[in-house]
Amino acid sequence: MVFHKFGEKLYSGLTAHLKEIARSIEATLEGSFLEEMNRKWSDHNKASDMIRDIMMYMDRTYIPDAGPSVYExxxxxxxxxxxxEFYRAESQKFIECCACGDYLKNSEKRLNKEMDRVNHYLDPGTGKKITNVVKKEMIENYMLILIHKENSGLVSMLCYxxxxxxxxMYNLFRRVTDSLSKILEVMTSHNRESGKQLVTDPERLKDPVEFVQRLLDEKEKYDKIINLAFNKDGFFQNALNSSFEYFINLNPxxxxxxxxxxDDKVRQGLNGVTLDKVMMLFR
Structure with a gap:
């Protein structure tokens, strides 16, 4: 109505209506004055809420898009x-002084805070845009540095x-296109190298039972990592199985x-669980 130059009419009509309400309250008997004023105020608020809801619906449904908003x-x-600019500066500072795990915690916290901000007082459309900013400045620009960070990067996390x-790391990196392949590549390389050292170590080959048990322990360790940390990712599981096949075949x-x-376990009372784990090494 204001846009079509009916603003004065709207204002005058609302003013007259409110004055009429005020006069009706003033005319109320003294003993019922507060009760009547409270009732009128409640009715006014309900009407205001209803008008607001109707106007918001009409704004979303019937008013054509006029291009970029003032908000944008x-x-x-x-x-x-x-x-x-803020996250670029913060990431440069943190990447120098923080261990990989601490850096990832801060990045996760920043993403969560930005989404809270969007949910509380920003337009929902800003959500994807601001998370893309945080993702680029704090994760995408430092993926390889984080993976290979000395004493705290991916290999250290796997070992401990x-x-x-x-x-x-998995959940943050999966937000970036083709980034999980970098985790997979380093994990596979590390797994193959450590497995190769195990199966070619002359000292370990002297005790076949201990040798196989060590392989079982190693397989169980990485299966647990994939289940607990990597969301049971099938690509990671297939890569792990392929790595074990690779270095197992190095030992004729x-x-x-x-x-x-x-044979040793049968003498001790081999159970089904142990046998299943042994069979897994052949898959």
Whole structure:
């Protein structure tokens, strides 16, 4: 109505209506004055809420899109730019002084805070834009540095079973296109190298039973990592199985060692669980 120059009529009509309500309250008997005023105020609030809901619905449904809003032009663009500068500076600072796990925790916290901000007082459409900013400045730009960070990167996490940190890395990296392949590549390389050292170590080959048990322990360790940290990712599981197949085949006596291991366990009372784990090494 204001847009079509009916603003004065709207204002005058509302003023007259409110004055009429005020006069009706004033005319109320003294003993019922507060009760009547409270009732009129309640009716006014209900009417205001109803009008607001109707106007918002009409705004969304019937008013054509007029292009970029004032929100986008005057606030969102500047907000995203300033946020990018802030996270760029923070990530440069943190990547130098923080262990990989701590850096990932901070990145996760920042993403969660931005989504809370969107949910509480920003337009929902800003959500994807601001998370893309955080993702690029804090994760995408530092993926390889984080993976290979000395004493705290991916290999260190794998060696020390850092399930929470590994899970956080997996969940953050999966937001970036083709980033999980980098985790998979390093995990596979590390697994193959450590497995190769195991199956070619002359000292370990002296005890076939201990040798096979060590392989079983190693397989169980990585299965647990994939289940707990990597969301039971089938690509990771297939890569792990392929790695074990690779270094197991480096030992031509492996089948003989398996037979000796099973024979030893049968004497001790081999259970189904242990036998299943042994069979898994052949898959």
């Amino acid at each position: 032009q005057e606030f969102e663009t500047h907000f995203l730019q300033v946020s990018a 079973d850092k399930y929470d940190d590994l899970g956080r 006596r492996f089948q003989e060692f398996i037979s000796l291991f099973v």
